[in-house]
Amino acid sequence: MPLLTLTFLLCLSSELAKGSELSSTEEVTQKNCPDTDILAGLDAAVADGVDVISISLGSDLAPPFFQDNIAVASFAAVQQGIFVSCAAANSGPALGTLSNEAPWILTVGASTIDRTIRAKAKLGNGEEFDGESLFQPNDFVPNLLPLIYAGSNSKPGSALCGPGALNGSDVKGKVVLCERGGGIGRIDKGTEVKNAGGAAMILMNQESDAFSTESDAHVLPATHVSNAAGVKIKAYINSTKTPVAAILFKGTVIGDLSAPVVASFSSRGPSMASPGILKPDIIGPGVNILAAWAFPLENNTDPNFNFNVISGTSMSCPHLSGIAALLKSSHPYWSPAAIKSAMMTTADLLNVQGKPILDQTLHPADIFATGAGHINPSKANDPGLVYDIQPDDYIPYLCGLGYTDMQVGIIAHRPIKCSKVSSIPEGELNYPSFSVALGPSQTFARTVTNVGEAYSSYSVKVVAPPGVNMIVKPDKLYFSKMNEKARYSVTFHRTGEKTGNFSQGFLEWVSAKHHVRSVIAAMFH
Structure with a gap:
């Protein structure tokens, strides 16, 4: 087969290079990526005949798809058999903060890896708190220095x-304790401390970021600690007249058993543009990612420096794009949707320890943070069944959203008459996951294609979302050849239990070799 080609669309502002607190990728797009340039890049990629397009940009808005330039342009790519992967945006942890929600796009959230670049904060009372920093100067002596809280001056x-x-x-x-947030870049905070004569900085998370920290190329000795650690450090400062602290650099530490953890910044569902499609689709490595870098770093004196560590869904998206390229290489005749299905139905719901994936609070992450789960490339290469x-x-599906003929035509790039199309509800799209708004009972059908063993059978396993009763018909699927299709239906009934605004579960088709899982979000109204 021909050599696979992959195109990346990535826009970085100087704020991102400085550890920005950008609320989303929208600001990046507006500053450096006019819509005309984005569309031109996508059109050029399609014309070049690439196999995969990776888009690490987006908006914190949720316009209808016919007004979303990335959605419109990526549909043209999918029509040419091109797989499109997009960043979910960096507006988490609030719900409904997604970008790039179209169902023909793989929407990727961000998680940690099992590597940290450790920097400890040590207090005069002997307490130590783990934090992170990429900048770890060899000539910094870890002596206890006077410690001050930046907010103590009441300014x-x-x-x-x-x-x-x-x-x-x-x-x-002195060592200065600063609070994260306020739209001020993390590295910019250290610059303020350095310019004021401070010797080092402890950067504490705001409450919403909880335990989610990042390794930045700070301009002075520093450590980024959790909100819980910061609260204790502030309490220590108030407990003594002579608070002191030291920064202890520990270098790279491998083996975090809680990984992967969903990053606080990773945007969450549900989808605002199409609530009947569960988004994000999946999560992948997006925190403290080491990669090539074209921008100078202020505290670096090596003119040949060309690598950096940064975080964002702009980092997780290319990981999934690369995996899509590998799957395309192994399965050249799979459609973009089949590749996407393979990734989603084989994704992991458990971390390295075999426990549920956590979020920034170190509690189990919900389905609107993880989507189908964390990517597992090996399993995705042999999914058994695909949607x-x-x-x-x-x-x-687009006609079923209530779009006009003209609006659907904008997306489809040709005239469409919805009156001549059998419109379907969102939940009827042959998607690898379910997002169900429960009032009365609802029934949706799915069709799976056998890409595993020619002769195989599957039995259904159901873990219904709390408050929901599910009936799957049939409960067994039989195949006698490759690429054979089978259809099943799922009926969702609300049981009347009080479960909050939403609950989650999954259904899984199980054979002797494969587990094909579709996660389910049930929303109560």
């Missing part, structure tokens, strides 16, 4: 260590 916004926040404060030679969708199958 508005001083706790955030923004520009000018420390003017008039006595921080020379296939051809480009024309999206037209009845």
Whole structure:
């Protein structure tokens, strides 16, 4: 087969290079990526005949798909058999903050890997708190130094260590505790401390980021610690007249058994543009990712420096794009939807320890954070069954969203008359997951294609979302040849239990060799 080609569309602003607190990738797009450039790049990739397009940009808005340039342009790519992977955006952990929600796109959230670049904060009372920092100078002596909280001067916004926040404060030679947030870049906070004469910085998370920390190329000795650690450090400062602290650099530490953990910044579902499609689709490595880098770093003196460690769904998206390329190489005749299905139905719901994947609070992550789960490339290469969708199958779905003929035509790139199309509800699209709004009972059908052993049989396993009763018909599927298709239906009934706004579960088709899982989000109204 011909050599696979993969195109990356990535826009980085200087804020991202400095450890920005960007609420989403929208700001990046507006600054450096006009819509015309994005569309031109996508059109060029399609014209070049690439196999995979990786798009690490987006918007924190959720426009209808016919007004979403990435959705419209990527549909043209999918029509040419091109797989499209997109970043979910960096607006988490709030619900409904996704970007790139179209069902023909793989929407990727971000998780940690089992590597940290450790920097500890040690207090005068002997307490130590694990944190992270990429900048680990060899000549920094880890002696206890006076410790001060930046917010202690009562100046508005001083706790955030923004520009000018420390003017008039006595921080020379001290370790300064700064709070994360306020739209001020993490590295910019360290710059403020350094310019004011501070010797080092402890950066504490805001409550929403909880235990989710990152390794940045800081401009001075620093460590980024959790909110819980920061609260204890503030309490220590208030408990003594002479608080002191030291920064202890521990280098790269491998073997975090809690990995993967969903990053706090990773945008969450449900989808606003199409609530009947579960998004994000999947999560992958997106925290502290080492890669080539074209921008200078302020504290680096090596002119040949060309690598950096950064975080974001812009990092997780290319991981999934690369895996898609590998799957395309192994299975050259699979459609983009089949590749996507293989990834989603084989994804992991458990971490390295075999326990449920956690979020930034270190509690089990919900389905709107993880989607189908964490990518497992080896399993994706042999999924057993796939949920296939051809480009024309999206037209009845789009008509079912209530779009006009003209609006659907914008996406399809040709005239469409919905009156001549059998419109379907969102949940009827042959998607590898389910997102069900439960009032009255609902029944949806799915078709699976056998890409495993020619002679095989599958039995259904159901873990119904709490508050939901599920009936799957038939409960067994039989295949006698490759690429044979089988159809089943699922009926969802609300049981009347009080379970909150949503609950989650899954159904799984199990053979002697394969487990083909479709996760389920049930939303109660």
